[in-house]
Amino acid sequence: MYGLIGKMRAARGQRDAVMDVLRASTGALPGCLSYIIARDPADADAIWVTEVWTDAESHKASLQLPEVQAAIAKARPFIAGFEFQVETHPVGGFGLADAKTG
Amino acid sequence: MYGLIGKMRAARGQRDAVMDVLRASTGALPGCLSYIIARDPADADAIWVTEVWTDAESHKASLQLPEVQAAIAKARPFIAGFEFQVETHPVGGFGLADAKTG
Numbered sequence: 001m002y003g004l005i006g007k008m009r010a011a012r013g014q015r016d017a018v019m020d021v022l023r024a025s026t027g028a029l030p031g032c033l034s035y036i037i038a039r040d041p042a043d044a045d046a047i048w049v050t051e052v053w054t055d056a057e058s059h060k061a062s063l064q065l066p067e068v069q070a071a072i073a074k075a076r077p078f079i080a081g082f083e084f085q086v087e088t089h090p091v092g093g094f095g096l097a098d099a100k101t102g
Numbered sequence: 103m104y105g106l107i108g109k110m111r112a113a114r115g116q117r118d119a120v121m122d123v124l125r126a127s128t129g130a131l132p133g134c135l136s137y138i139i140a141r142d143p144a145d146a147d148a149i150w151v152t153e154v155w156t157d158a159e160s161h162k163a164s165l166q167l168p169e170v171q172a173a174i175a176k177a178r179p180f181i182a183g184f185e186f187q188v189e190t191h192p193v194g195g196f197g198l199a200d201a202k203t204g
Contacts, residue, residue: 003140005107005150023194034136034197036154038105038190048107048190050152052138052197088140088150092125095136095154095199 001033001096002059003088004051007040014078015045021078022049025071031058033096045080052090103135103198104158105190109142110149116180117147123180124151127173133160135198147182154192 010018022037029035033052040046053059062068090096112120124139131137135154142148155161164170192198 001140003138003150005152019193026194026196028196032196034138034195036105036136036152036192036195036198038103038192041189041191048105048188050107050138086150087143089143090138090140091121092128093136093138094128094130094134095197096138097197 001090002053002056003090004049004059005084005086005088006049006051006082007084008047008049008082009080010045010047011078011080012045015039015047018075018078019047021071021075022047025067027067028097029058029062029065029068031055032062033090033098046083052096103192104155104161105192106151106153106161107186107188107190108151108153108184109186110151110184111182112147112149113180113182114147117141117149120177120180121149123173123177124149127169129169130199131160131164131167131170133157134164135192135200148185154198 019037026035031054036050038048040048121139128137133156138152140150142150
């Protein structure tokens with residue numbers, strides 16, 4: 001499995017707008033096992049996104065999907081930057097969805 | 103919802119041992135919506151754990167469960183330290199399990 005843990009910074013006061021876009025565009029994408037969007041309670045403009053995919057290729061392919069491209073275009077004006085990102089290799093746990101194939 | 107993102111460091115060469123304990127003790131704990139264990143591919147002793155709970159109280163209560171206490175006792179000798187931990191407030195996404203009540 002392939003994972004990402006990232007911290008995104010919204011433009012001042014635009015965190016809810018960014019999160020709304022992320023939530024609206026998050027669904028059962030092919031190969032996606034988990035995609036969780038969270039506020040940082042100690043940092044008013046920060047958003048944490050944690051992702052698990054079947055493999056790195058599924059994640060990369062998702063970025064080309066029309067609905068994901070549309071979400072990126074919609075959110076971009078409200079995003080100030082990306083502050084932290086780490087790749088992980090998830091091995092298991094609880095709460096991973098079944099992957100949608102194709 | 104209440105979330106945690108943490109990076110744990112295993113004693114040199116003991117990462118698999120720690121992950122085995124974490125995986126064996128991870129199940130449908132009350133209030134747990136997601137608990138994912140991952141290797142850091144760039145750091146041979148590092149483990150990332152991302153968690154989502156219905157609320158902070160569920161997480162706190164889980165630490166008192168006999169099976170969790172047993173896992174902590176079993177893993178402790180193989181853990182060198184905790185390097186990073188952030189609390190989050192998850193708002194949604196994909197792959198959150200249904201909470202087991204009680």
